[in-house]
Amino acid sequence: MLKSKRLATLPIPDLTAEFAVLDSQQAGGEYDAFTFGSWSSHVLANGSGSAKDTAFRPHDEAITPTELGGRLPGIMRLVTDHFATENLQWVRVFALQDGILAPHVDFLEFDEPGVRLQVPLRTTTEALHSEDDLVYHLRRGEVWQIHTTVPHSARSGSGPGRLSLCLDFSGTGFAPEDVIRDAVPTEQDIHIVDRQPPSAEELEKLLSCGDGMTPSTLRSAFRPFAAMHFERRASARDTFDWYVRAAERSGDPRLAEKAAAFRTYCIEQRAYKEVFDW
Template structure:
């Protein structure tokens, strides 16, 4: 059963975001989370603890939300935030951009004692942009407000060359619900994607494709493993099991250890701002 929830739908067509989305496309965001991302992914900070656009490392904090220079360039997006969401617990306002890319299956907030509450609202998307949670793959439609269940393995993929842009709102506290104001009725049911099972031949081809795996190609190779569960029925975390098996087939114990360490980093344990070294 899907633990993430669609909690509301916003009247997004009442906002004209065309120029502002182009501003996001042109914004040069940093790569704070490069270890998790493959292809083109970036996080654009609109508001945080001090209003500095350079501060991209997520963390809980106490204090007042400050709008960044980029946030001030996006009055339409920020007005949607203030018109529909409570600001008292809001700590981060970001836009995630993903094009021709994929995120490694991961669990958020492993670094912190309390997970908080994360909402995502796609501003620009298409049906080739997908999310996953455990063994379920689903599509977030434009304007839908989703409470992402961040403490189970999850991922995202977009194969479109046009960047999927998703507004991400992080609130303090995991237990108290976030009230969405002025929502509109959802016109469609939640879009769950059906996939066929992985065949034995497909699995053997995947494992055999890394016969020449080396320490310098490991990172690039993992993308193919992470992509499987978006097209075939399997759990997101199976990507790590397959990757470890592929590394073990090389006979190189150091590579097998590296594959296991990446699993630990993504879904088991990591420290604040800990970087994974491939």
């Protein structure tokens, strides 16, 4: 069963001009270890008002728009018109184009996970999310509470980059539905993607990439493992198990150790602002 929840659907205005502003921003950021392809986290509001303050953390400050947030009044108005902001700590837009995220667990660095809502602003049917062994599509305007404490991922195709509004709220003592205002009825079924298990031949082809794996290719070699999770029915944890098995086939125990360390970093344990050393 999908643990993430679709809470509502919002009417999204024409934000074409503001999408162009986001598309012009430099890619990259605080979480490069998780990303393959083009992925960025654009901070529109946080506790400091500084666009350089990009590493997520809980805070007690009043939320303040960044310079980028000031250039995106339509998106910021979408936030203030449709969400109660008393517990709101971060407003970001995640941009993903021809990219994929390593399956990961959020908030491993913190004692309390908080509440994360996402609203796709621009998307295509090629833009997918995953949660454990399920893959699903978030439609434009749907408000989702993302279940962040199980391994999850996202993938986008080569067309226009997916832009998703991400709102992080502090605490867990409130119903996420209560912070949403003026939603429209949600009539469509949740879009779950049907996938078949990988065949023995497909799995062997994937694992065989470990035969020629080297320290310089270890990072780039992970992407097809993450892609298999979206294309065939498998859990996010299978992604890492396969990756470690492939690294073991390289004959270099250091590569298998590094692959296992990447699994730990993504879904088991990491420190605040810890950077994974490939």
